[in-house]
Amino acid sequence: MIPRYTRPEMGAVWSDQARFAAMLRVELAVARAQARRGLLPRDAYAAIAERARVDVDRIAEIERTTEHDVIAFVSQVAESVGPEGRFLHLGLTSSDVADTALALQLRAAGDLLLRAADALLATLVARARSEAGTLMMGRTHSVHAEPTTLGLKLAGWAFEIARDRARLARAFDDVAIGKISGPVGTYSQLDPDLEAEVLADLALAVDPVSTQIVQRDRHAAVVAAIAITGGSLERFATEVRNLQHTEIGELMEPFRAGQKGSSAMPHKRNPIVSERIAGLARLLRGYAGAALENQPLWHERDISHSSAERVILPDATILLDYMLGKMTAVVEGLVVRPERMRENIERGLGLHASSRVLVALVEEGGLSREEAYAIVQRGALRAADERRPLRDLLATDPAVARCLTLAHLDACFDDAALLAHVPTIIARLDALDAGAAP
DSSP states (O other), X not given: OOGGGOOHHHHHHTSHHHHHHHHHHHHHHHHHHHHHTTSSOHHHHHHHHHHOOOXXXXXXXXXXXXXXXXXXXXXXXXXXXXXXXXXXXXXOOHHHHHHHHHHHHHHHHHHHHHHHHHHHHHHHHHHHHHTTTOEEEEEETTEXXXXXXXXXXXHHHHHHHHHHHHHHHHHHHHHOEEOOOOTTSSOSSSOHXXXXXXXXXXXXXXXXXXXXXXXXXXXXXHHHHHHHHHHHHHHHHXXXXXXXXXXXXXXXXXXXXXXXXXXXXXXXXXXXXXXXXXXXXXXXXXXXXXXXXTSOOSTTOOSHHHHHHHHHHHHHHHHHHHHHHHHHXXXXXXXXXXXXXXXXXXXTTTGGGHHHHHHHHXXXXXXXXXXXXXXXXXXXXXXXXXXXXXXXXXXXXXXXXXXXXXXXXXXXXXXXXXXXXXXXXXXXXXXXXXXXXX
């Protein structure tokens, strides 16, 4: 991934140095287990443990001849050890090392993603509570529906991120698995008990039935969980973008001193971070498609997945890490404009109370639902066309007057009644504070 979208800690997980260092960890764990069993001399293992080093430039130089990165890696490390280097990689196939090392990298990447998700979740919970009573219009089909609160909107985002986090945790747990089972998974060179010892040493699970590789359903699940989380972030970002429309103006992204929105128009204050998140979410969905395509490998394995994974696994984790950090900053610095929220509610002419008037005409006036609907719809359409408050039109409608007193009618337009249960919903955030599954 390009540096623009790479946070340093996650980028370091996927550097060439980190990749080969993880492979060396695997090689050393195998050599240690072999030495314990007398499969290689203890003094040879001591030399390997003391002198083995990774030299990325030398690996690249050797690979230009071998056209095989694992062989180049083994050759370079053996060079760094000296004569005892001949005991490296005994009984192993390349994927024993590469797939097990990849699991170590994925676990490190997963830990960072879960930490970033936790930070966003905590920010959403705090902001949801602080905005619990901030009244705003709820919209369906981009049209005014009924009032809600900003806190309720943010609480929904918090629970969605909590589900995303749980999904990511399961997927990364499932991919924290290795194999030291040989060319086709039959333990032809090394015994299963050695594999168990090596993977326990690396804190990885054992793939119960591997081929030459760990099967790619696990990796597909990781990238799918990443893409789904990206979809959540895009949903949040799209809402910010919509509510920052000039004609709505209820929310705005934070805007630093000295920041500029347009080279031509000094007045521009654009939701650029939310737009960026939306664009990057498209990449994550594309990576998920590639990860799914990596599942049906031929026989005990082919190499078609390898080239795709070198791109999609680093890029997907790096991008989601970046997006989580950016969304956290957006939520923390979100500019809320309650006066515009109230203004927009009032511009709606009270049409949002139509459902309560409908129910009142049925319950209090004894009308059928069809009769009540026709009366309210007639008034609502007229109110919208004439730009007059719905309450005023209904108050002079004889059909309404026969069924409802003015006090009953006014009660239908009381926004507080619409939001009586918001505190109950906001209180459900306590489950997230307690670490309970949503």
